[in-house]
Amino acid sequence: MPPPAEQTGSPAMTSPAPRRRPGGRTARTRRQVLDAVLAELAEHGYDGLTAEAVATRAGVHRATVYRRWGDVGGLLADVLDAAGDDDWQPPDTGSLHGDLAALNREIHDSLVAEPPVVAALIAASFRSEKAELAQRRLWEDRYRRCEAIVSRAVERAELPPRTNARRLLVAATAPLYHHLVLLHAPPDPELPDQAARTAVLAATAGAFAEPPP
Amino acid sequence: MPPPAEQTGSPAMTSPAPRRRPGGRTARTRRQVLDAVLAELAEHGYDGLTAEAVATRAGVHRATVYRRWGDVGGLLADVLDAAGDDDWQPPDTGSLHGDLAALNREIHDSLVAEPPVVAALIAASFRSEKAELAQRRLWEDRYRRCEAIVSRAVERAELPPRTNARRLLVAATAPLYHHLVLLHAPPDPELPDQAARTAVLAATAGAFAEPPP
Incomplete structure (x- = not known):
């Protein structure tokens, strides 16, 4: 299950919620600092984010x-790395379409959440190479976990074996990021389901089938 | 046809080349200034871009x-608005797949061009509300022009009438932006064709068909 969403909007592919695990003083300090980063980012955006303000807010x-x-x-x-250090698993609804639509709804909700922490983290990945690399690690991890959606669909014979899971997952999810993050368009409540359905129709027609080795 | 690409990398959906039209002193000044913006952006990125440096380089x-x-x-x-003020038309190859694949190759080339002007403009749209609105206007204009791809395919009976052109075009192009701009992944020369093929398969299966009115 995704981490609690009350603070960060939502989890899904880009969850920024640092893991709430017990730990010693070092772990506690980290948690306080990363919470402070998220709070400062939500309030002031990247341009208003300073290490000083984070330290003050975190009390360190x-x-x-x-x-x-x-x-x-x-x-x-570190916020992004901590976000990947959780036990989030992709939805398991019993069908490829159900899984992708539920995944897309999670992504949609995280991208339209207020404060726009996930959107701010994506924007920050254009500003800082460290953030960019961490964002790539997080997405890589999320897409890898989501491959279970595809392998379950193959097991159910919904998809041909040797379906390229990554291409399918990018096709299913990219329209949401494109619409909300790049086009800065208003939320479209039909888009999560629509993009999932499109990917399923393409996948069923063999769009992501790899040639035999 | 797209404007000359020698300076800006490439045109396609996000062309930043100011139109080379004859004009009076005001038009000439605008052209010099916008050329200087592109050159400064290419050399120094958004963070190094200043109105002073643009004025000096433009000689105004x-x-x-x-x-x-x-x-x-x-x-x-204004760079983005000028980019939309051209006579670019989407590819017309005689087939839906051919048109989308050629469009995607243009987008791909513009996103991997050096200097990365198009990518820098997209990144800038996260920093400046004026740039964000202009980027939206440009994309809106480009997607509107690309609707010709879909209407020609409907005329050729490759697609059902009442195909939602915008959704089809976003599905076809979004994976490129997702891969190159958001995931910051290395160029994938197969992706333009693959994403086009996926959209065609989905469209042929009715993914973008609107219900009758």
Whole structure:
């Protein structure tokens, strides 16, 4: 299950919620600092995000933040890395279409959530190379977990064996990011289901079938 | 036909080449300034882009730049508006798949071009509301022109009438932007054709058919 969404909007493919695990003082400090990054990002956006403000909000020494995270890019990267350190699993509804539609609804909700933390993290990945690399790691991890959706569909004989799971998952999810993140278009409540249905129709027609080895 | 690509990498959906039209002194100044914006953006990225440097490179008074464009956001917005003021038309190859694959190759080339002007403009749309609105206007214009691809396919009976052109075009093109812009993944030379083929298979299966009115 995704981590609690009350603070960050929502989890799904881009969950920024640091894992709430028990731990020692170091883990507690990390949690406080990453929570503070999210709160500052939500309030002020990337341009207003400073290591000083994060330290103040987290109640830790500024020197600790600089020593451990370096700069704003390092803080954002750790937020993204922490987001991947959870036990999120993709939806398992019993059908390919159901799984992809549920996944897309999670993505949709995370992208339109207020405050727009996920959108802000994606935007930050254009500003900081550390954040960009961490965003890529997180997406890589999420797409890898989502391959279960495709392998279950193959097992149910909904899809041909040797279906390229990654291409299918990108085809199913890309229209949401395109619409909401790049086109900055208003939310379209039909899009999650529509994009899922499109991917299923294409997949069923063999769009993602790999040639035999 | 798209505008000359020698300076900006490539045209397609996000062409940043200001139109080379004859004109008076005002048009000439605009052209010099917008060329300077592109050159500065290519060299220094958004963070290094200043109205002062643009004025110096363009050989115009700083006061002229401030009076006419206001700030960096205004300059970028005008670059994007000028990019839409051309006679670009989508490819017309005789088949839906051919048109979408050729369109996707244009998009792919524009996104991997060096210097990465198109990618920088997309990134800038996360920084400046003026640039964001202009980027939306440009995309809106490009998608509207591309609807000809779909209407020609309907005329050829490749697609059912009442196919939702916009959804089809977003499905065909979104994986490229997702892969190259958001996932920051290395170029995939098969993706333009693959994404086109996926959209055609889905469209042929009725994925974008609207219910009768």
